[in-house]
Amino acid sequence: MNGNQNYAYRKYAQLYRKPGPWCTVYAKVSTGTVDSLRSSELLPDHIENFLHKAGASKTDMAALKDVVWPVEGEPSPVSRFLLVRQGNIELDEVLPGAAGQEETKVAAVPDLLPLLKHRGKDFPYVVAEVDRSGGEISFHLANRRTAVSANAVEGSRENITKLPGGGWAQGKYQHRTEEIWRRNADEVAGQIDRIVEASNARLLVVAGDMRARDLVINQLADRSRSVVVVVDANTRGGGADPKSLREKVDERIAEVVARRQQEILDKLAEQDGQPNALAVTGLGAAVHALQQAQVEILLLDDTALTERTLLALDAEPWVATAPEEALDAAVLGEVPAATALLRAAMLTDAEIAVVPPGALPGGGALAALLRWPTGPRVPSART
Numbered sequence: 164m165n166g167n168q169n170y171a172y173r174k175y176a177q178l179y180r181k182p183g184p185w186c187t188v189y190a191k192v193s194t195g196t197v198d199s200l201r202s203s204e205l206l207p208d209h210i211e212n213f214l215h216k217a218g219a220s221k222t223d224m225a226a227l228k229d230v231v232w233p234v235e236g237e238p239s240p241v242s243r244f245l246l247v248r249q250g251n252i253e254l255d256e257v258l259p260g261a262a263g264q265e266e267t268k269v270a271a272v273p274d275l276l277p278l279l280k281h282r283g284k285d286f287p288y289v290v291a292e293v294d295r296s297g298g299e300i301s302f303h304l305a306n307r308r309t310a311v312s313a314n315a316v317e318g319s320r321e322n323i324t325k326l327p328g329g330g331w332a333q334g335k336y337q338h339r340t341e342e343i344w345r346r347n348a349d350e351v352a353g354q355i356d357r358i359v360e361a362s363n364a365r366l367l368v369v370a371g372d373m374r375a376r377d378l379v380i381n382q383l384a385d386r387s388r389s390v391v392v393v394v395d396a397n398t399r400g401g402g403a404d405p406k407s408l409r410e411k412v413d414e415r416i417a418e419v420v421a422r423r424q425q426e427i428l429d430k431l432a433e434q435d436g437q438p439n440a441l442a443v444t445g446l447g448a449a450v451h452a453l454q455q456a457q458v459e460i461l462l463l464d465d466t467a468l469t470e471r472t473l474l475a476l477d478a479e480p481w482v483a484t485a486p487e488e489a490l491d492a493a494v495l496g497e498v499p500a501a502t503a504l505l506r507a508a509m510l511t512d513a514e515i516a517v518v519p520p521g522a523l524p525g526g527g528a529l530a531a532l533l534r535w536p537t538g539p540r541v542p543s544a545r546t
Contacts, residue, residue, distance in 0.1 A: 222250030
């Protein structure tokens with residue numbers, strides 16, 4: 164994946180390199196109502212019965228028996244995504260929001276598509292709540308309720324408040340106060356810049372005292388300024404409801420998601436009809452590009468691929484439409500096309516954009532933006 168998604172998903176790509184079989188479970192696990200409690204109590208039995216029929220190993224089923232399914236302390240709705248292999252819980256993600264189409268399966272490769280769709284807006288961002296004495300800087304992944312990390316910057320509080328009055332002495336005191344504000348803001352801005360740069364954040368939200376916000380923003384590096392937005396909320400001063408800040412941050416996240424998707428679709432449209440285009444459409448052409456590690460961004464409408472399958476391979480080129488395309492790699496199994504495409508994209512460091520039905524040219528199921536132009540035209544399979 165490119166820098167926009169690397170932080171959030173790079174750990175998932177490593178799972179694809181491990182041999183299966185894999186158990187995938189994606190389910191609603193909310194608590195708090197009679198119906199949801201009853202559902203959580205019955206869920207382990209439903210999962211065990213299904214996995215037994217699907218041929219799951221005894222060690223995998225035993226591992227799932229140890230999972231405490233109801234997720235307490237999280238407001239409803241909440242969901243859970245698990246991957247189990249060789250008796251180990253390889254991935255256990257608690258997800259805010261209701262599950263889409265629940266899933267329990269045993270397959271040769273893990274199916275991360277439900278997780279990707281649930282976390283479709285899971286990108287890195289930073290929130291800085293500042294005042295004239297310092298600030299609190301938290302690093303987040305969108306669509307997750309808790310911060311990944313948090314840092315407090317406590318600057319000098321000496322002479323931090325201006326005093327009314329006039330005269331030379333008073334003016335000197337106030338000048339010193341403004342210099343302390345500036346130094347504190349410089350320290351906060353430096354910490355923000357380090358976090359934004361390290362995480363490749365796509366959004367920086369600055370909230371807090373109005374004067375402190377201005378001072379901090381004026382001292383940010385260009386990289387941080389390119390993604391900064393100001394939110395009128397001052398939780399550091401105790402006058403703003405944290406819920407109000409959360410709602411305003413969510414609005415900015417939605418704007419970033421919508422803007423990014425439109426940028427990708429516009430870039431795809433620009434390539435239409437171009438010689439040596441940096442884009443392909445259709446299943447055959449996209450698979451060929453993935454086999455060459457040529458895909459920069461894979462655009463996928465999974466609803467249009469439900470009847471298609473592809474071969475998952477244990478090494479490069481990772482995916483094939485027929486055994487003869489596997490080269491020296493072994494075929495792990497025939498899997499749903501969307502699962503195989505997502506796997507090949509992650510393993511070749513491509514960004515993935517799951518798009519709504521009808522968003523791609525001609526109502527197609529698949530397109531790809533490329534890292535370098537296409538060679539001779541490859542016939543594309545109808546999707």
